[in-house]
Amino acid sequence: MGRLRLLAAMLITCLCYWAGVSTQAQRADPLPSWNDGAAKQAILDFVGRVTQEGGADFVPADQRIATFDNDGTLWVEQPIYIQFAFAIDRVRVLSNQHPEWKELQPFKAAIDGDLGTLAASSEKGLLQIIAATHAGMTTDEFSQIVTDWIATARHPRFNRLYTEMVYQPMLELIAYLQANEFKTFIVSGGGVEFMRPWTDRVYGIPPEQVVGSSGVTKFEMKPDGEPVLIKEPKVEFIDDGPGKPVGINRFIGRRPIFAFGNSDGDQQMLEWTAAGSGARFMGIVHHTDAACEWAYDRTSHVGRLDKALDEANARGWTVVDMKNDWRAIFPPVAQPQGAGGAPLSERADCKK
């Protein structure tokens, strides 16, 4: 073969290979941890419809707002909300400076790890713990405390970092929406300043796209001329239940076309999303896999899913059955270092 023909042949081979890879990429499953079924199909159909230019359901990219609850929707919320585990750990750390807490409820229960007493504690008691652990420092200091804690704290059942207790199928869903020019937001009952230090790294959702509950902060000028924001022991906004549409309106100022939750605390967000005009997607993560995660709904103390489940069924919203719709629950992670490291999971091969 002459040099030129060889070159031409090589070029053609390259181009064909390139085209093949490209076709393969287009065909790759964007949701590999989702089993084929109604839930996965509903997501793929919806995204296909709203992104098809000229189609009846096309939505311009800047209006593709997607909102996700966090606790129980993007990461675990059992046996207690992770932010509450953080607060308990903080009570223990701070108890060195508060010896009186060892005999004072609800602090005593937190120090003793007595979740029953804590759960039975009045709302006032829980607010006391939040006030003691989430106030009295600057916003920068609190952000650092969260960053340090979340880098090392592990879930008691799975011995994983809490940032590894996120749902792999939901990570894929967020990435899939982003690849289709959706703007993804968290809209959570959890504290906004507890989430922002890590949501970008873990979910790919930046701080300015995180909506949550908040305490009052106050601007102060320190004697050395440094301005700070002090976190005060006072609730400002509860971004839960009817507070979620309020938070969406206040922080985002647009109505989502896509929303995902998992509990009755998300019902109004889903209703608010459904009430807009044009194509809409409302999804609920239903916890049905006791072996690999937890199974709970109508009678659960944490993450109760009752009225929202009835409404979802009545209105044809997408209810994700974790046991049947998800092929994997958590992302793969390395075994913890050290000889004494407990196994990562009770069932490391869960669903594999």
Place this chain on the structure above:
Amino acid sequence: MGRLRLLAAMLITCLCYWAGVSTQAQRADPLPSWNDGAAKQAILDFVGRVTQEGGADFVPADQRIATFDNDGTLWVEQPIYIQFAFAIDRVRVLSNQHPEWKELQPFKAAIDGDLGTLAASSEKGLLQIIAATHAGMTTDEFSQIVTDWIATARHPRFNRLYTEMVYQPMLELIAYLQANEFKTFIVSGGGVEFMRPWTDRVYGIPPEQVVGSSGVTKFEMKPDGEPVLIKEPKVEFIDDGPGKPVGINRFIGRRPIFAFGNSDGDQQMLEWTAAGSGARFMGIVHHTDAACEWAYDRTSHVGRLDKALDEANARGWTVVDMKNDWRAIFPPVAQPQGAGGAPLSERADCKK
């Protein structure tokens, strides 16, 4: 010339032309309405430094947060805040349903256009007007009222639409920052729901990047099952002065590296921006052009610039002298239609 050589010559001509256009584009002035001078140079230098990969002052794109005050920084605020002009117009419209207002202050003053009496009105009086005009409807209804008003209302001095009373040099600055992957936010003392219906169209800043003052909203389910957010006559948050860093922390969750204001109400936002680590830009629009716009600072009732000007001078922040630093004030617009249309501007050729 043979066909092949002709083709080659054409190709080379095309490529050269293309390269020429490209070089020209690179050299085009991104801020054509800014006169050469210290202010323009400071902006160009700053953007050059923070976007230079590997440079000492490089800032990753996701951290390039820029915040702009609105009234007096992006659009005019004289002789009264534009939102206040909106409220007065609304009082007049609503007075048909409130005949008692004709004799009741502060409504009487609004109906009569008696700005002196209005200005002398107590804070309680002004809040009465805001409550009467900004509450008692759904958020969607209010958004429509604003959209309708802003499509037709004109500034009394310039006979321009209010959305044409924006500063051309600042539009160029926003576009320049966006082209350099800054995320641009409005952080205004004005009402967030008054701004969001039009900021994307006018400034290229979408609703979710607008931070402002707000009233309380309440989620309600209408008898027909439609969920709505009702605007209540109660102030929720004043995004002004020390409220601006609070609002930035609450809504954005990151500290800006670039901030622009024009009054003492922006001082804390500028201080908060300056106190971050790394390269920072703090700018102030100083109104110095009475012929083309207005000249005011230390003693002005609206948009007073006194302490912030002292701090800017002491700390070397960039103070933009509108008269000397800007080549044009407003964007060019067509003359209003109709034989009786007043001239667009007292000085249509201002600065040309």
